[in-house]
Amino acid sequence: MYSGILIVDKEEGISSARVVSLVRAAFNQKKVGHTGTLDLEASGLLPIVLGKATKVSDYMMEKQKTYIAKAHFGIKTDTLDRAGEVIGRSDKVISKEELEAVLENYKGEIEQIPPMYSALKVNGKKLYDLAREGQTIDRKRRKVRIYDIKIIDFAFPLATIEVTCSKGTYIRTLIDDIGEDLGTLAYVKGLRRIRVGNFLVEDAIKSQDIMETDIEDLKAMLKGPDLALERYERYDLDQTYFKKIINGMTVRIPDKNQGLVRLYIDNEFIGLARAFLSKGEYFLKMEKVFYDR
Structure with a gap:
């Protein structure tokens, strides 16, 4: 079984689930998933996790994301996109x-109401399924963060806007809200995700090339799961502790560490471990094992 992160540039018109299917077929294995859905009409960076790297899915979803959105002013659609x-x-x-001037107001923490045409589930049903049935239901406001938002190009009625945001941000809702604040209407004519954490779209394989690429070349493209966990401090442990730590035992360490760390033994990533203080001494215990031998 292969393990790692494959950085894919999803083309427009195919679902994120379809990209997962392509990767699953190319590697001939079932344990494959994605780390945050891209709309059917959107393109761009879609990290795909394989094997034990599926354990980093939640951590990947927490990462900042950067989008390039083409906004069309003066028109509103029911899906908020083209x-x-x-x-x-x-x-x-x-x-x-x-x-x-309006974009400045969106920097920082904002509140959004998820669009009806979204994959968000309410009482077990996806909102877009309810929307297709002609239903509109109340959705709770949710807080998200816009780290940066700026104009890349402007030629009314079109504007290209770059947005760096937290997880859970709906770019379609953002553009719709900006249109309202300007006293007009707006929808997303085009959307492309160019960054997830420190993964960049220019380093990705195009989704249409996956099945045409040799398996050895695909294997070489796999990134280690530790690259998705760079916010945690690295901790190196001596080889003599390997069997104990891999089998879930708690080991005493000389360093004054506390909290989650990326654990390495002989420069090889083992997984996430928790360092803690107990009775005046410091200890380490595995939380998630990624070692794959």
Whole structure:
């Protein structure tokens, strides 16, 4: 079984689940997943986890993400993107300066109402399934964070905007809200994710090339799961502790460490361990094992 992270550049028009299926077929293994859905109409970076690297899925989803969104002002669609039907129009013309002023208000923590056309589940049903049935239900506001937002290009009624944000941010909702704040309407004409944590789209394999690529070349593209855990301090342990730590035993360490650490033995990533203080001494115990031999 192969383990690692494959960085994929998803093309428009295919689902994130379809990319998982392609990777599953290419590597001929079942244990494959993605780390955050991209809309059907969106393209860009989709990290795929294989084997024991599926354990980092939750950590990957927590990472900052950067998107390039093409906003079209003066029109609103029911899905808030180009796949939907037009449900409103506005003749108001806005300037680049007006847009820049409004974008400043979105930096930091904001609240969003998830769109009806989303994969979010309410009472076990996905919102987009309810929307297709003609239903609209109340959705709770949720807090997200916009780390940076700026204009890349402006030629009214189009604007290209780069957004760096936290998990759970709906770019379609963001553009719709910006349109409302400008006294007009807006929808996402195009969306591309270019970064997840320190993974960049320019380093990714295109989804349409997966099945045409030799398995040895695909294996060489796999990134170690520890690259998804860079926010945790590295801790190196002597080889003599290997059997104890890998079998879940607690070992005493000389260093004054506390909290989660990336554990390495002989420069090989073993997994996430927790360092803690007990009765004046420091100890280490595995929390998630990634060692794959």
